[in-house]
Amino acid sequence: MDAARTPDRRPAQAAAILIALGVFLVDTLTPLEGAVAVLYVVVVLIAARAFSRRGVILAAGLCLALTATAYLASHGPAAFGSPLLRCFVSLAAVGITTALALRHKADAAVLAEQARLLDLTHDAVFVRDARGAITFWNRGAEEFYGWPAAEVMGCVAHDLLRTVLPAERDAIMAELLRTGRWEGELVQTVGAGRTVVVESRWALQRDAGGAALAVLETNTDVTERKRTFAALVESERRYRSIFDNTRVSILQQDWSGAKAALDALRAAGVRDVAAHLAGDPDLAARLRRSVRVVDVNAVTLRLFGAPDRHALTGSLDALLQEGDQTFPKALAALADGEAFFEGETLVRTLDRGTVPVLFGIGFPADPAGLDCVLVHAIDITERRQAQEALLGVQAELAHAARVSTLGELTATLAHEINQPLAAVVTNGEAALRWMRREVPDLDEVGAAVTRVVANGNRAGAIVARIRGFLTKAPPRPEWLDLPEMIGEAAQLLERELARHDVTLRLSLAAGLPPVKGDRVQLQQVVINLMLNGIQAMTAVRERPRVLSVQAAGQEDAQVRVDVIDSGDGLDPEAAERVFQPFFTTKRDGMGMGLAICRSTVEAHGGRLWVSDAGPGAAFHFTLPASEARAA
Amino acid sequence: MPHPVTIAIVDDDEAVRTATASLVRSLGYAARTYACARDFLEDAPARAADCVITDVQMPGMSGVELQQRLRAAGRSVPMIFVTAFPTDDLRRRVLEAGAAGFLAKPCDGDAIIHSLQGALEGHRAH
Numbered sequence: 001m002d003a004a005r006t007p008d009r010r011p012a013q014a015a016a017i018l019i020a021l022g023v024f025l026v027d028t029l030t031p032l033e034g035a036v037a038v039l040y041v042v043v044v045l046i047a048a049r050a051f052s053r054r055g056v057i058l059a060a061g062l063c064l065a066l067t068a069t070a071y072l073a074s075h076g077p078a079a080f081g082s083p084l085l086r087c088f089v090s091l092a093a094v095g096i097t098t099a100l101a102l103r104h105k106a107d108a109a110v111l112a113e114q115a116r117l118l119d120l121t122h123d124a125v126f127v128r129d130a131r132g133a134i135t136f137w138n139r140g141a142e143e144f145y146g147w148p149a150a151e152v153m154g155c156v157a158h159d160l161l162r163t164v165l166p167a168e169r170d171a172i173m174a175e176l177l178r179t180g181r182w183e184g185e186l187v188q189t190v191g192a193g194r195t196v197v198v199e200s201r202w203a204l205q206r207d208a209g210g211a212a213l214a215v216l217e218t219n220t221d222v223t224e225r226k227r228t229f230a231a232l233v234e235s236e237r238r239y240r241s242i243f244d245n246t247r248v249s250i251l252q253q254d255w256s257g258a259k260a261a262l263d264a265l266r267a268a269g270v271r272d273v274a275a276h277l278a279g280d281p282d283l284a285a286r287l288r289r290s291v292r293v294v295d296v297n298a299v300t301l302r303l304f305g306a307p308d309r310h311a312l313t314g315s316l317d318a319l320l321q322e323g324d325q326t327f328p329k330a331l332a333a334l335a336d337g338e339a340f341f342e343g344e345t346l347v348r349t350l351d352r353g354t355v356p357v358l359f360g361i362g363f364p365a366d367p368a369g370l371d372c373v374l375v376h377a378i379d380i381t382e383r384r385q386a387q388e389a390l391l392g393v394q395a396e397l398a399h400a401a402r403v404s405t406l407g408e409l410t411a412t413l414a415h416e417i418n419q420p421l422a423a424v425v426t427n428g429e430a431a432l433r434w435m436r437r438e439v440p441d442l443d444e445v446g447a448a449v450t451r452v453v454a455n456g457n458r459a460g461a462i463v464a465r466i467r468g469f470l471t472k473a474p475p476r477p478e479w480l481d482l483p484e485m486i487g488e489a490a491q492l493l494e495r496e497l498a499r500h501d502v503t504l505r506l507s508l509a510a511g512l513p514p515v516k517g518d519r520v521q522l523q524q525v526v527i528n529l530m531l532n533g534i535q536a537m538t539a540v541r542e543r544p545r546v547l548s549v550q551a552a553g554q555e556d557a558q559v560r561v562d563v564i565d566s567g568d569g570l571d572p573e574a575a576e577r578v579f580q581p582f583f584t585t586k587r588d589g590m591g592m593g594l595a596i597c598r599s600t601v602e603a604h605g606g607r608l609w610v611s612d613a614g615p616g617a618a619f620h621f622t623l624p625a626s627e628a629r630a631a
Numbered sequence: 632m633p634h635p636v637t638i639a640i641v642d643d644d645e646a647v648r649t650a651t652a653s654l655v656r657s658l659g660y661a662a663r664t665y666a667c668a669r670d671f672l673e674d675a676p677a678r679a680a681d682c683v684i685t686d687v688q689m690p691g692m693s694g695v696e697l698q699q700r701l702r703a704a705g706r707s708v709p710m711i712f713v714t715a716f717p718t719d720d721l722r723r724r725v726l727e728a729g730a731a732g733f734l735a736k737p738c739d740g741d742a743i744i745h746s747l748q749g750a751l752e753g754h755r756a757h
Contacts, residue, residue, distance in 0.1 A: 422715070424650075426651055427650040448653050451649060
């Protein structure tokens, strides 16, 4: 041990020398009949603490020499008998004590040497003797507690550190003595006054006889770890609280299986996951079964009408409708590495009902976290009802507006055309009368017939004017991307598709040339045809309800759109008449939709026709594409 | 010279007015035409009309209003209504108010002649 760390030994050294001198003087100068020299043992014991090994041996030799000198001085070399015996006893006692002290010192040196190795660790390590006094204090302890070793040597460790034990001291000591080890958590105070929590490991050092010699205490600072853990616990508690008490439905789901399948698809060269899934319903269904619901909160139980969590944990498949359109899209979002996906769908409740929900899925950035995907859902029944009521009112208004427009049109036609017609008829009648008189008045006949012709022309002009007015729809031609427009129409019809449980398959060729036309009018054509298709399948039970919309370019520089349903199709007679005004197969239809669609398409220079499509009907229309603008 | 039977024709459409007048004259009656109900009311000789053939929808004063005014003034001239909007409700109203005829436009000459003769005979019978 270096000098700086060595406590001041000089008082002990001085004491040892003084006692040795004192014993020598008493031994030499007093006529005591006793083994006074035995008291040199005290000198040896003090020396054992105060001197190095060599110093101890020197001190012991001195004591032996002083004993012998005192004997010779008092009794002379020739004296035999009890004084000599006492001298030998003294010499033996000093010798034995020295031997023991040296051995003890050697043991302590080994212990200290071992302890020095502990300087290398970052843990705070110290050794305390049987009294609890510190005999070793490593660098880690200096740094952690803030006291240099020199200051704390000999101090009672646990008084210094104001250690708070986790259990009764007696119990801890009993365990330490029994097993030689103890481990536990202590609260201590460092030099700066800060309270720390340490994980403490005690190892007991015994002497050869088994008596406790020292305790090696290794302390690891776990204050930060404890704080982090506490924060983690608090965070978990907060999460739990939100999970359990929020009014939003939360489902914890495991998507790792689905992710593995998607990765396999990608490895197999599939780029457009959405299209691939659309073409492979079995795979989509399998993936749906692979997503597992792990946990749900109380709101979710209410949403699904479930008695407990176990009723909902398991495959996600059980909660979705057969024709759900959002799941493949969510998979595509996951495959594309998107962090969030949201949508609206109908979920199946346990009583076989459905509930419309708005949901959001947060995909963790780390794929390893996909076993804990949180899905939030809100019941939007009321919003839907309000929305549907609103749409219903809007539809009624639109219908009423159309009817009243038609009524006004009729009134206008009646008023405008009836006058000249009345004049034609009456003039004709008058001409006949003038002609049939006994003396026909040909002047009057001529005048009347002239008025017939004039009024006939007037009626014709009115008809031409009204037609001009009707066809004078405000033309707002612009360049349109048909696939984009079909995509928008599909969005607008998402609700209708879900409500009628219809699967939509879009097959839109890439890089189609734009078409020129009125966005609103053509949008209405697409929506009308799709809506007709959806409504044509309401009675279908035994086969999937699929609406296919395809867009492709043709050789004749036309873009063609096909809208194909899997309904019951049209009989040949109906197919002839669907485009006539006021023809309808719907209970509350006006019968104007397809007639208007056809005239709109024709006004854009295209064609609209119908054909048979297996079980269903296929409507097709073409529009001239711009070759100049073709990409 | 006996007073010729005079028919007043009230219609805002000039073509209809002229045609009706021609038809009436071809039957041997005198015809007097008015472009609106107010003109007829303001015309003093109107009192001498033996029958009135009037449109219903006209700007300013309708045929129905004309009928009310005449009745309020105590004039009992027979009236024949011709309209492009012949509703049952309208027919009932004017017939209850004493109209001699109610015809839909365009109407054939025979119907007008029949109504006219009926109106004139009914009036004479009074």
